[in-house]
Amino acid sequence: MKPEEIYEKLEKSSEFKEWKKDNKGCFLSYMFKVTPGDEDWQVGFYDKGKDSITTFKFVNDKVEIIEDQKVFKKEESNVNKLELNDVKVELEEALKTANKVRSEKYKVDYSKIIVLLQRLDVGQIWNITYITNTLSTLNIKLSCDSGDVLSEELIPLTNYKGG
Numbered sequence: 001m002k003p004e005e006i007y008e009k010l011e012k013s014s015e016f017k018e019w020k021k022d023n024k025g026c027f028l029s030y031m032f033k034v035t036p037g038d039e040d041w042q043v044g045f046y047d048k049g050k051d052s053i054t055t056f057k058f059v060n061d062k063v064e065i066i067e068d069q070k071v072f073k074k075e076e077s078n079v080n081k082l083e084l085n086d087v088k089v090e091l092e093e094a095l096k097t098a099n100k101v102r103s104e105k106y107k108v109d110y111s112k113i114i115v116l117l118q119r120l121d122v123g124q125i126w127n128i129t130y131i132t133n134t135l136s137t138l139n140i141k142l143s144c145d146s147g148d149v150l151s152e153e154l155i156p157l158t159n160y161k162g163g
Contacts, residue, residue, distance in 0.1 A: 003031050003091075004084045006041045010056055012123055015063040019056075025049065027081045031117040046071070046079040053079075080119035087124070089147040091115065094126040097147055098140045106154055108132040122150055 001009075007028070010016050020026075028044035040058040047054065047068075055066040071079060095113070102108060110130040118127055123143060130138040135157045141150040 001041070003041075003087055005029065006043060007084055007110045009058075009076050010043055010063065013056075013063045015065055016056060018063060019054070023047065023054070024043075026054065028084070029053065029082055029118065031082065033115050035113050036114065037078065046081075049081075078121075080121075082117065082119050086116070089126070089142065089144055091117075091126065092146060094128065094142050094144075097142055097149065098126075098128045101140055101149060101152055102130060102138055105152070106138055108134060108136070108138060108154070110138070117144070125150060 005139075018047045023045070026045040026047045028043070030044040032042045032044065033040065041057050042057045042108045043057045044053045046052075050068060051071055052070055055069060057064045057066065095115075102110070108130065110132050112131040114129040114131070116127040116129075118125060120127075121143070123145065125144055126142045128140045128142065130140075132138060132154075136154055137157065138152070140152045142148065143150055
């Protein structure tokens with residue numbers, strides 16, 4: 001399903017309609033999925049007043065709500081509104097580009113792909129992270145407008161610091 005179809009499906013759900021009544025100031029901030037395995041998207045809405053995220057997840061065609069989650073961002077960063085009308089490059093094309101970068105430049109095998117559709121300071125992006133079989137992550141950010149690769153980085157998991 002395309003992001004706008006996911007969003008329309010969510011808008012039609014009674015759970016979302018009920019939640020929206022009390023959360024009019026919240027805005028769409030991201031869409032997320034893990035593949036292969038979890039074919040359902042998670043859709044996140046940001047509440048600036050609470051500096052928190054509410055996530056809607058489809059589980060067996062039912063909507064599960066996870067409210068008031070801590071925002072995963074740097075202190076000085078802003079959470080930006082996701083504009084689905086600005087997505088010109090579909091996920092399949094973004095994955096095709098990312099896979100080409102992965103296979104030609106990094107030659108790593110992977111077990112999972114984490115896909116995040118979001119708006120950062122560089123613009124609206126497909127943020128694609130491969131969990132590799134060598135205990136590292138390959139992160140590739142692509143423009144949703146042009147499909148251009150904006151950044152790519154292979155990071156060994158041993159470089160991550162616990163918090």
